[in-house]
Amino acid sequence: MVRFSRVAVGLGVRRIKVTGGEPLVRRGVVDFIASLRGIDGLEDLSITTNGVFLSGLAGELKRSGLDGVNVSLDSLDPERYRVITRGGDLGKVIEGIDKALGEGLRVKINTVILSGLSDSEVFRLIEFGRVRGIEVRFIEFMPLCGGGWRRDAFIPLLDIRRRIEERYRLFPLKSEGVASRYGIEGGGVIGFITPVSEPFCSGCSRLRLTARGTLRPCLFSSLEVDIFGLLRGGASDGEIEEVIRRVVYMKPRWNPVLSGVEDPKKVFIRNIGG
Structure with missing residues (x-):
């Protein structure tokens, strides 16, 4: 993977994100990150994680050259989080987020909006991010789970944005990758990723x-x-x-x-x- 990444960077790739599964359960992940960081021309290196093991690895990851972490977080209610993640411990995730921030890593939160679940926690998640200086990115529920995708669980993010605009004054920021980003008057940044309602393929x-x-x-x-x-x-x-x-x-x-x-x-x- 390191050799492939080196070739890709030589062709102009400037950002690499390591995803999963869960990358932090892999033995040798810190050394792998360090190897990627050694590629000349790579400008940004990040991972996507559920955050469960982040607290124990944040310092090593930062020292290995990692720039940022995107933490998947669909609820701030401990019981709801446990149900969504099938047994996950919300406390460990929040501990990992705070540890990563303390180590100087750039942290973003990824929240998949599900009708009847995470859609009711939008404002709570925004405030969680504002207090910590974290960008919160809302993502549409995508048909990527085989027969498990349900249209009744899908909410277009335009509806969510309208709800947010009833409470906060937003102003557009420079887009980053596939996310449309907005600043919040008084502090905070949110993003919207809309692969279903507004595909960004072009x-x-x-x-x-x-x-x-x-x-x-x-x-x-x-x-x-x-x-x-x-x-x-x-x-x-x-x-x-x-x-x-x-x-x-x-x-x-x-x-x-x-x-x-x-x-x-x-x-x-x-x-x-x-």
């Missing part, structure tokens, strides 16, 4: 190296190239570069699931990494 420059070692042009696409197979087969850096270019040209202009090209029941985030 402006998306992301590639995804899956948990199985395949490279995909889009989170919603089944198109992929076996990168690990090429590396094990002795492919040169030049050959890997050519494959990366080819996958970039494969990027869809529209969400493959929403346009009917892909069957949502066959798209599983756990097989991709996210």
Whole structure:
């Protein structure tokens, strides 16, 4: 993975985010982060985590060269959090967030909006972020869980933004990646990621190296190239570069699931990494 990342950075990739599963349960994750940090030209290195093990690793991760962490947090109610995460400990997550902040890591919160669950905690999450100086990013519930995706659980983020604007005065900030960002008068930053109601395919420059070692042009696409197979087969850096270019040209202009090209029941985030 480090060699592939080095080749990708040589082609112009400037930001790498390590996702999962849960990256912090992997043995050697700190050394892996340090290896990525050693790539010349890489400008930003972050991870996405559930935060459970963050408290014990935040210092080592910072010293290894990590820039930031995105913590998945869908509820600030301990019991609701336990139900959503199937047994998770909210206290450990908050402890990890505070430890990461204390170590000087950039922290963002990712909240998937689910009708009847996290949608009722929007203001509580915003205030949690404002107090700590954390950007809170609201994400639409995506059809990436096979048959587990339910339309009745989906809420377009435009509805959430309207609710927020009834309480706070917002002003637009420079977009970051796929997130539309807003400052809150008096302090605080929030973001909205709308892959379902307002797909951003035309402006998306992301590639995804899956948990199985395949490279995909889009989170919603089944198109992929076996990168690990090429590396094990002795492919040169030049050959890997050519494959990366080819996958970039494969990027869809529209969400493959929403346009009917892909069957949502066959798209599983756990097989991709996210």
